[in-house]
Amino acid sequence: GQNIDQPTEMTATEGAIVQINCTYQTSGFNGLFWYQQHAGEAPTFLSYNVLDGLEEKGRFSSFLSRSKGYSYLLLKELQMKDSASYLCAVSGGSYIPTFGRGTSLIVHP
């Protein structure tokens, strides 16, 4: 089975940097995904990591450590529109991704 853990809620200030952590336990590993979901909308893909290290994509970066079962999503220069739920998903031995419960990020002025 798979177990994915991420904080329920985080708050941050506009213009700041925030790090959203995700820890996982899985039998087999075939990659970790981060998705963004605004209220009432569908999730949208942000990043994919399968090897250890940092993947940077504009203001968003994602880090993976397979040995530690750990990932984080780093959001820089926060904007109000970044207020959303951030979902960590792990693809295990079955290749079917399992989602965490999501972290609700609130960005305030």
Added chain:
Amino acid sequence: DTAVSQTPKYLVTQMGNDKSIKCEQNLGHDTMYWYKQDSKKFLKIMFSYNNKELIINETVPNRFSPKSPDKAHLNLHINSLELGDSAVYFCASSQKSSGKGSEAFFGQGTRLTVV
């Protein structure tokens, strides 16, 4: 053009009814999925369908059945609806079933309310 489209967007129905949700993708993807998102926003895989191979989440009741007439469509049929089936159902597709390119593109969701 919408990449992954599902209909209807809202569905209100009575307990015991049978209903279907349609999903179509125009991305040429090989794999399609159905997810259920409950009131606590927990997104759970229900089915994965790739090249006529169906992978079922064992926790999904057999009242739920996916039907794929072709690679671009994966419809969801639900029999004998129960109150606990109320949720948002997302269809999604991905280019591949694993590795890079397996990120999912989601439809806008169908909010099902069973009364």
